[in-house]
Amino acid sequence: MRLQFTLVRSRTPARNPETLFQLIAAANHRVTILGADVSLQGSTPGTAPVVFQFLIQTDAGTPGTSPTTLTPQKNDRGYDETIQTTFSAFDGTGSPANPAGTTKIAEFSLHEQGLFPWRPPFPFVVKGGERIGLNYARASFVPVSVTLYCEE
Amino acid sequence: MLFTATHVHVPNADPRTLLQIHAPQDEEIKILRGEITLQGSQPASTPILFDWVIQSTAGTATTLTPQKNDRGQDEEIKCKLWKDFTGEPSAGDTVWQGFIHQQGAWPWTPAFPLKVKGGERLGLRYRSGTFVAVSFTFYLAE
Numbered sequence: 213m214r215l216q217f218t219l220v221r222s223r224t225p226a227r228n229p230e231t232l233f234q235l236i237a238a239a240n241h242r243v244t245i246l247g248a249d250v251s252l253q254g255s256t257p258g259t260a261p262v263v264f265q266f267l268i269q270t271d272a273g274t275p276g277t278s279p280t281t282l283t284p285q286k287n288d289r290g291y292d293e294t295i296q297t298t299f300s301a302f303d304g305t306g307s308p309a310n311p312a313g314t315t316k317i318a319e320f321s322l323h324e325q326g327l328f329p330w331r332p333p334f335p336f337v338v339k340g341g342e343r344i345g346l347n348y349a350r351a352s353f354v355p356v357s358v359t360l361y362c363e364e
Numbered sequence: 365m366l367f368t369a370t371h372v373h374v375p376n377a378d379p380r381t382l383l384q385i386h387a388p389q390d391e392e393i394k395i396l397r398g399e400i401t402l403q404g405s406q407p408a409s410t411p412i413l414f415d416w417v418i419q420s421t422a423g424t425a426t427t428l429t430p431q432k433n434d435r436g437q438d439e440e441i442k443c444k445l446w447k448d449f450t451g452e453p454s455a456g457d458t459v460w461q462g463f464i465h466q467q468g469a470w471p472w473t474p475a476f477p478l479k480v481k482g483g484e485r486l487g488l489r490y491r492s493g494t495f496v497a498v499s500f501t502f503y504l505a506e
Contacts, residue, residue, distance in 0.1 A: 218458055218459065218460050246475035247474075249462050251411065251463035251464065252411070253411045253413070253463045254410065254411075256408065257407050257408060287478060288481070289479070290481050325410075325411055326465070326468075329472075331473070331475060355463070357413065357461050357463050359460045
């Protein structure tokens with residue numbers, strides 16, 4: 213079943229780098245990540261770009277207080293099967309802590325007024341039970357929008 | 365089929381619908397890709413938030429006529445398209461969103477064709493406090 217979810221984050225950063233969201237594949241149920249659209253809403257042309265990293269993460273970390281779960285959309289809303297994959301948003305409220313894990317699977321830089329349709333040449337496999345997170349790395353935070361495309 | 369239009373945005377902090385796709389009953393539509401470009405003039409402005417949302421009502425709008433890719437086919441197009449909204453449709457879940465700079469362009473290429481279920485309405489909205497024109501072309505299959 214193909215899914216996409218989308219989020220916008222706009223707040224003062226608590227950490228650098230900072231996890232924006234985490235995808236958790238259900239046990240014995242792999243997920244493939246087909247791509248993502250990432251865009252930023254800064255206003256300063258002369259700033260250095262923001263570094264984004266997809267990481268394999270080994271624990272849940274401590275998400276913020278609201279929202280801590282993301283609801284993906286089924287691409288085919290006629291399907292009535294329950295989505296197995298879960299998503300956790302890190303909104304920076306409360307006392308969040310990034311998940312552990314530093315193994316990178318992709319990295320790119322994006323100017324704060326830019327957009328990037330990230331399309332890997334083959335789907336990234338997330339093993340059953342594995343966690344993948346997207347980190348934002350820059351000291352100053354500008355609003356960011358991410359839409360992730362995946363299939364379970 | 366494909367369609368293209370230009371919309372001149374009236375500044376408003378609230379989301380405004382640019383386009384609504386209404387799939388015919390029991391027949392899904394696939395949005396294959398699109399192009400969204402803006403015609404602003406301020407380099408230091410913040411990018412504009414666009415989103416695709418499921419809409420439950422029609423709102424108030426005018427008809428947008430799509431073009432068949434193969435104009436030799438004489439089948440009737442079933443999907444309905446709407447533009448130039450003067451009344452906002454009711455919005456539901458968001459299926460995509462992204463920021464585009466007012467001097468920028470987005471060759472919008474979802475990783476898989478986004479489906480609009482039979483009978484469903486999907487709207488493309490944007491919100492900007494400044495006056496800026498936007499052009500869009502979308503490629504659909506029904």
